[in-house]
Amino acid sequence: MNISEVCIRRPVLTTLMTATLIVFGAFAYRLLPVAALPAVDFPTIQITATLPGASPETMAASVASPIERQLSTISGISSMTSSSSLGSTQITIQFDLGRNIDGASLDVQTALAVAQRRLPVEMTTPPFFRKVNPGDFPVLYVSMRSDTLLLSAVNDYAETVLAPQLSQLPGVAQVLVYGAQKFAVRVQVDPTAAAARNISLDDIRSVVAKANSSAPVGILQGKEQSVTLLATGAMTHAADYRDVVVAYRNGAPIRLNEVARVIDSVENDRIATWFNDSRAIVLAIQRQPDANTVAVVDMVRAKLPVMRAQIPPAIQMQPLFDRSLSIRAAVFDVQETLAIAVSLVIMVIFLFLRKVSATIIPALAVPVSLIGTCAAMYAFGFSINNMTLLALTLSVGFVVDDAIVMLENIVRHIEGGMRPFEAALKGSREIGFTIISITFSLIAVFIPVLLMGGMVGRVFREFAVAVSVAIIVSGFVSLTLTPMLCARVLKSHDSHEKQNFVLRAFERMFESWLRTYEWTLDRVLAHKPIMLGVTLATIAGTIWLYIVVPKGFFPTEDTGYMIGITEGKTDIAFPAMVEHQRKVADLVRADNAVAYVNSTVGSGGPNTVGNSGRMLVALKPRNERDSLGEIIARLRRTANVVPGIQIFFQPIQNINLGGRLNKSQYQYTLQSNDTDSLYRIAPELRDKISKLDGLLDVTTDLYIKNPQVTVEVDREKAAVYGVSIDQVRQELYNAFGSRQVATIYTPANDYPVILESLPEFRAGPNDLNRIYLKTTNGTMVPLSAVTHFTRTVGPLLVNHQGQQPAVTISFNLAPGLSLGQAVDAIQKLERDERLPATIATGFQGTAQVFQDSLRGQGILILAAIFAAYVVLGVLYESFIHPITIISGLPSAGIGAILTLMLFKMDLSVIAMIGIVMLVGIVKKNAIMMIDFALDRRRVGLSAEAAIREAALLRFRPIMMTTFAAIFGTLPIALGTGAGAELRQPLGVAVVGGLVLSQLLTLYITPVIYLYLDRFDRMIKRRLEPQLEEVGEAPSKPAVAAE
Structure with a gap:
């Protein structure tokens, strides 16, 4: 007694097993993170x-x-x-x-x-x-601004109230403060006024450092009581410092405000952030690498109202750039796609079966399989994401396959005159092995995906597991619930049952399809060498197309956000950079597709050097604007018109593979310890790469022409005056280094006291002549008396890659150019240039992972085919029949690649997984044919008669399962919602592969079966005499002689 018979005879057991699966799955679905x-x-x-x-x-x-x-x-x-x-x-x-x-x-x-x-x-x-x-984008920004409070006051609340509380939330890695304006007291010295009073900058530094000491002074201890001593005179603002006595000259005090301007200011006055056109403090919340974006954002948003009550009403607080919105939208869109796919599949089943009761039975396999899969996803620690939902959506098309095959076989017996109960018992016994074969051969193709390493393997592991579990559950449902329902829901055949016009018309159309197929199949069987040639041509065509098709990595998603990195001249001053940045930001905000802009300029925060800025751009909803690619192309023209500054745009993606953010999406790095050669060759190579067709925004992170002034100490003259080299360095640091010389302590925070020259005394190299040094005899001498100045150029930024100096050339792709084509073009250029052996090159980030994945794509397909062959070989105990079953796979491959090329899509990693799925899906047509043909051979039919009967008899379930798979995948291929760009290539590949393979495998499988059957019998005839000699001749199969 098999499992189907047990379930047919025990409906309560079957119902409760199914209900348990649904309850656990539904409960698990509510607990799955997004x-x-x-x-x-x-x-x-x-x-x-x-x-x-x-x-x-x-x-x-x-x-x-x-x-x-x-x-x-x-x-x-x-x-x-x-x-x-x-x-x-x-x-x-x-x-x-x-x-x-x-x-x-x-x-x-x-x-x-x-x-x-x-x-x-x-x-x-x-x-x-x-x-x-640091290359990952923050998951949420919080803008803080005020029309009445100083930015330094707003910054206090950002750093002491919001940032510490947000940093403590689970999953939050750090909270960055963009445009930080932390309060500071600046002591801006007039070096000539100080020198006239015989006071050096180091004298002022020493006095200011000691003016606000917070050292303990002790306690008074008596016999009965102890008293704590406190020293008064704490200074908290610039006004408190102005009257500090720096020195006495001729008995008169010289106060600080006589030789310096003391002001309330900010710690870093060379950084600024704007929300649209208003100055703001912006908190950027970054998640830990293993944290869930949606969960982190939910926790932050839940905390914001609590913190809102802790800051003054005058501060406006607004969440910005919520990365979870695009994730939720994408997940919701996939859920809609899933619902549409289920509806289309049920429609297909109804059109073929023409009865509501018969439609409900296989249709139940869909929710049971999908909901049951959710239970396994929860057990494995998975989440509801694009990959798992994509797996469930694709599963809709083929989880009904097993149920359809079971149902169709049972209905065939009922239409032959059997009662439903007997038909269910007999039909389930006949088709059970076929269902097991289909199920296990489908799962087999995902074994290589489960074993894939690296980042790509991580992305698709959940996909492969979800699909495999859905297949297992659907196979279980088809062997248990489906035959039980057939036995109790289906009615005996009534040839006079009336059907509506649509169903009658569809049945007439199907009968015409069947007659056409029968006629064409007879012609093909009569001219088998032609179809064999077609089969070989599909193999050759698939290999050739795989070689020439443009290859990519992951499609670019439209998340609704993009980033622009600005770059000014190497020697640009901060005020000029601010002016340029604001002009560019105004141009970006003027675009009709832009909702708002957050702009930051200056060294610090998200920028590493002073000539760079960053612009985060939020776009309007998708239905109110063009595509992200069109917007970037437009802004590349309209925003790059301000002289002295350039902006590089790139979309913000959910997958980030680099360790740092570059100006363009893809990176090519040169490394060498020979910096002279490295810094000479990198710009030359950048210029040549920029001339390659299809590469945009080609730029480097090499800044080696930053104007510098080298102060060289004349040691002999310095010795004459008693001036040490350290004294020179200290005085330069005091004048130009924005040196922190003291700290102001308050109950909530601490603030720096900064020493520097007045702005007009640090405007250019000539101001070095206005710095004075104190000699050993107490007199002042100008800096130029013991030094001389040399103007040079040097790096603004020094990068290392793997401990070696490195230069990164980054680039974007023009529409129509794949990443594979760009990589090939750059590698060819590198070979033609014959770079010195001391310079090592290589792609980094996304381009590097793409190269790694490309090397494994062919192996992945071959491994999937081999896994399917092994499983089929074990199930059929044959070396020959699995070859027949997989002979139609090249037709699916050629169909998938041709469809991708027709729609101008790259063969991306996503599309490649679709082709792997085709390896599993396409085999089921052949399995249904071969399984039935083998049964007919056992009752004495010839090979050609058996395969012809099998092809015609299984035509209806083959068409049903194929149409179900196509219509289940079609919503993915046609999707236009959030995240559709990521999913579309897979849907297009599967639909294209199924359509062409459906047309060809109906003919390829019978022809290959006959050729291989002839080859199998020929081998056996040659082996029989040898086996008879040792007494091991096998019994002859009961098949008719041909």
């Missing part, structure tokens, strides 16, 4: 080190290199990059996907502790790290 994609983030850690005033070269040599050497001893690092700018170094480490982020952070902490001993002693703040990918 995400854009499966968790595919590389474990990433960012290290930040600061040494105020140090040049980029100094930071790279004395800070970045020692830390990198120590970090290189950590296992599991996939890439390490660093960027050193004026006074700051950022090191980004990406670990292998299998590396635990917490364990990696402990290793990083240990490495930093060891490296600390090799860092400059002037580094008063040790390097620190965070578990965050």
Whole structure:
């Protein structure tokens, strides 16, 4: 007694099993988190080190290199990059996907502790790290602005109220403050006035540093009572410092306001952020690499009303750039697509079966399979995301296949005169092995996907598991629920049953299809060599098309957000950069597709150098604007018209693979310890790459023409005056380094006191002549007396890749050019240029992962075919029949690739998974034919008669299952909603492959079956005499002689 017979005879058992599956699945669905994609983030850690005033070269040599050497001893690092700018170094480490982020952070902490001993002693703040990918976009921004309060006051609430509370939320890696305007007191010295009074800048530094001491003074201890001593005179604002006595001259005090302008200001006055055209403080919330975006945003939004009550009403607080909105929209769109697919599949079933009761039976397989899959998804720790919902949507088309095959076989017996109960028992026994074959052969093709490594494997693992589980559940339903319902719901055949006009018309159309197929099949069987040639041609055509088709990675999604990175001249001053940035922002905001703009300029926050800015652009809803690609192309023309500044646009994506954000989407890196050759060749190569067809926004991160002034100390003259080299450095730092010399402590925060020259005394190199040094005899001499100045150029930014100096050339793609074509063109250019052996090259980020995935695509397809062959071989105990079954696969491949090319889509990773699915789906037609033909051979039919009868008898279920698969996938192929760009290639590939394979496999399978059957019998005839000699001749099969 098989499982189907048990379920037919025990309907209560079957019903309760199905109900249990539905209840657990529905409950699990409510608990599944929502995400854009499966968790595919590389474990990433960012290290930040600061040494105020140090040049980029100094930071790279004395800070970045020692830390990198120590970090290189950590296992599991996939890439390490660093960027050193004026006074700051950022090191980004990406670990292998299998590396635990917490364990990696402990290793990083240990490495930093060891490296600390090799860092400059002037580094008063040790390097620190965070578990965050700086190349990843924040999941939410919060804008804070006020019409009445100073920005420094708004900044206080941002840094002391909002940021600490948000940082403590689970999944939040860090909260960055863009446009930070932290309060500070600035002491701006007039160096000539100070020198006239025989006062050096270092004298002023020493006095200011001691003017606001918070050192403890002790307690008074008596016999009965103790009293705490407090020293008064705490200074909190500029006014408190102005009357500080700097020195006495001729018995008269010289106060600070006589030699300096003391003002209430901000810590960094060379950074600014705007929300549209209003100055603002913006909090950028970044998630941890393994955190769920939607969950983090939900927690932040739930916390905002609580924090709103903690800040003054005069501060306007507004969430911006909510990354979860596009994720929710994409998930909702897939859910709609799923509902449409279910409806279309049920319509197909009804048209073929023409009865409501018969339609309901296989249709039940859809919700049971999908809901049951949700239970497994929850057990595996998956989420509701584009991949899992895409898997469920695609499953709609073929989870009904098994039920249709079971139902159609039972109905055939009922129409032959059997009672439904007997027909269910007999039909389920006959078709059970076919269903098992279809189910396991479908699952087999996903085994290679489950075993894929790297980022692509992570993305599609949940997809493959969801599809496999849905197939298993549908197979279980087809063997249990479907035959039980057939036995109790279907009625005995009534040849006089009336049907409406539409159903009668469809049945007449189907009968004409069947007659046409019968006529054409007879002609094909009469001219088998022609169809064999067609089969071989499809194999050759598939291979050729695979070679020539444009290949890509992941399609560009329209998330509704994009980023623009601005770049001014290397030596641009901050006020000029502000003016240019605002003009560009106005041009961007003027575009009808733009909802709002958040703009930041200056070194700090999201920018690494002072000549760069960043512009986050939110677009209007999709139905009110053009596509994202059209908008970027338009803004590339309209926003790049301001002299002295250039802006590079790129869309914000849900998949980010780089360790840092570049000006364009794709990166090509040159590395070498020979910096002279590196810095000479990189610009030349950039210029040649920019001339390649289809490459846009070609740029580099090489800034080596930054104007510099080298102050060289004449040691002999310095010795004459008693001036030390350190004294020269200190005086320069005091005048031009915005040096923090003291700290103001308050109950809520601490604020710096900054020493510098007046702005008019630090406007250009000539102002160096207005700096004075104090000699050993107390007199003042000009800086030029002991030094001379040399004007040079040097780097504004020094980048390392894998501990070596590196230059990255980034680029975007023009419409119509695939990433594969761009990579091939750049590699050809590299070969033609014959770069020196000392320079290593390679693609980084998305382009690098694309190359890795490209190497495995062909192997993936071959592995899927081999897995299917093995499973079929085991099931049929034959080496020959699996070849017959998979012979139609090339027709699906050629159909998929031709359809992609017709719609001008790349063969992306998504489309490739669609082709893998076709390997599983297309086989079912052949399985139904071969399984039935083998049964007919056992009762004595010839091979040709058996396969002809099988093809005609199984024509209806073949057409039903194929149309169900096509209509179940069609909504994906035609989708236009949120995230449709990611899903469409898969739908297009599956629909195109199914349409062509449906036309060809109906003829290829019978012909290949006959050829291979003849080959099988020929081999057996040759082996029989040898086997008879050893007494092992097999019994002859009961088939008619041909």
